[in-house]
Amino acid sequence: MMDKELLLYNYFSNQLTAEEQKQFDDLLKTDVEFKEQFDFEKNLKEVIREKETDSLKSKLIGFEKDIEDTVPVRELPKRNYQKWAMAASIALLVGLGWLGYNNFSGTDYQELYNDNFQEYPNTVYAITRGTETDSSLEREAYVAYETDDNAKAIQLFTELKETYDSESVNFYLAQSYLKNNQLTEANTLLSEVLEKEGEFAPQALWYLSLSYIKSKQKEKAIKSLNLLIADGRYKKNEAEVLLDELD
Amino acid sequence: MENTQAEITLEDLRKGSDDLLRLVYESNRQKFLNYARRYNLSEEENIDVYQDAYVIFYDNIMSGKLESLSSSISTYLFSIGKYLIFDKMRKNKKVVSGDFDLSRVGETDELVNTFEMEPQSLTTEQELLKKHFGSLGDKCQELLTLFYYRGFTIQEIMEAKNYNNENVVKSAKSRCMKTLKEKIQANTY
Numbered sequence: 153m154m155d156k157e158l159l160l161y162n163y164f165s166n167q168l169t170a171e172e173q174k175q176f177d178d179l180l181k182t183d184v185e186f187k188e189q190f191d192f193e194k195n196l197k198e199v200i201r202e203k204e205t206d207s208l209k210s211k212l213i214g215f216e217k218d219i220e221d222t223v224p225v226r227e228l229p230k231r232n233y234q235k236w237a238m239a240a241s242i243a244l245l246v247g248l249g250w251l252g253y254n255n256f257s258g259t260d261y262q263e264l265y266n267d268n269f270q271e272y273p274n275t276v277y278a279i280t281r282g283t284e285t286d287s288s289l290e291r292e293a294y295v296a297y298e299t300d301d302n303a304k305a306i307q308l309f310t311e312l313k314e315t316y317d318s319e320s321v322n323f324y325l326a327q328s329y330l331k332n333n334q335l336t337e338a339n340t341l342l343s344e345v346l347e348k349e350g351e352f353a354p355q356a357l358w359y360l361s362l363s364y365i366k367s368k369q370k371e372k373a374i375k376s377l378n379l380l381i382a383d384g385r386y387k388k389n390e391a392e393v394l395l396d397e398l399d
Numbered sequence: 400m401e402n403t404q405a406e407i408t409l410e411d412l413r414k415g416s417d418d419l420l421r422l423v424y425e426s427n428r429q430k431f432l433n434y435a436r437r438y439n440l441s442e443e444e445n446i447d448v449y450q451d452a453y454v455i456f457y458d459n460i461m462s463g464k465l466e467s468l469s470s471s472i473s474t475y476l477f478s479i480g481k482y483l484i485f486d487k488m489r490k491n492k493k494v495v496s497g498d499f500d501l502s503r504v505g506e507t508d509e510l511v512n513t514f515e516m517e518p519q520s521l522t523t524e525q526e527l528l529k530k531h532f533g534s535l536g537d538k539c540q541e542l543l544t545l546f547y548y549r550g551f552t553i554q555e556i557m558e559a560k561n562y563n564n565e566n567v568v569k570s571a572k573s574r575c576m577k578t579l580k581e582k583i584q585a586n587t588y
Contacts (some may be wrong), residue, residue, distance in 0.1 A: 154487075161553075164546065164547060165546070165550060165551075165552050165553075166463050166550060167552075182475070192580070193547070195522075195525050195528050196532065196543065196547055197529050197547040197548070198519075198521065198525055198529060198530055199521065199525050200532065200543060200544050200547050200548045201458065201461070201462070201547075201548055202521060202525075202529065203529065204461070204548050205454055205458060205531070207449065208420070208453075208454055208457060209454055211420060212420075212424060212450045212454070213450070215420075215421050215424045215425065216446060216450070218502065219425065219428070273521070273523075273526050274523055274526070275523075275526040275527055275529075275530050276527075276555060277523075330518060
């Protein structure tokens, strides 16, 4: 029988022979510990894949931005009065349109918010773990959160906060308020999370920025986005893009 | 451009330097956008599709699903892009003008039919793992990424990262895995 560790190694470097593959499959069925280790490594592979994909995506967004910034202005042939006149009137129209847009409609804050808001996944509490025997308040709160039952999530997290006032409870309560469009409540909690300077601090900054955008508090949004970019741990690229759009 | 692309090998892509990523992105972009315009999506949507196609192409190289380039890179990008566009239109229930056959919606080219087009979103457990993986030291993250994502063997890691011998790599890898497991156990309650 081949070393289990080597089997896993060969699996993840795509080098299992047919015979090893058979051993491998047998072990998965019979050896609980082996299966656990395999699942762990497989999950890890998936997590890294997602992380790398995200980072590739932000690189592509960066390339795209560079292209937009360097598109050369097409030169019009000289001595062609008509084309010039056309170009001039288009420029005038665009200019007027831009002025009008800038003066009268301004930034579409709601749209910026919608484009960027995505609820933060529950990374705290593994709902499947305890199965049905676990009927703790905490579990119910996260279940409500994950199933978008915002009112219930708010109620349960608030109850939980009375006995267990932690950074994560505050953060997910704030998330629930945001989803329920109660911005003031969300902001207070996010500021609390921020003050703790713990693991959710950069995330709190991001959501605080979005909340400010939604309530059209441009200066505050810009300030917190800048803090987030300086922090650099979370959504740095997205924050830069948003900042551009606000300016 | 055509010539530079012809020389890009799968190995080069796997190494994935930023310069190469940019070169491939820029040299196929215009062609792709011209092609995509016939489907009446907005320019912004076309750019999104192009980027998604690019990411999927890359992902399938890394996961070993694409073992050799039997066609030019742009052919792959077009095939994936076409699938994504049809998929998008189906989801938008967009009424399509033009003369292409809707029965082809969702159908993928032979070339890419083994590709994984829609990666699953992470489970709760994986999200937790992601958080802790992100808190590992850079060295550990790099080593595990080389192994689990880029498909480097221990020997290749040793060569690429100037480790003294394979055993050093192996024990570094087990240490990283051990730390990761400890972090998870400490956090789960």
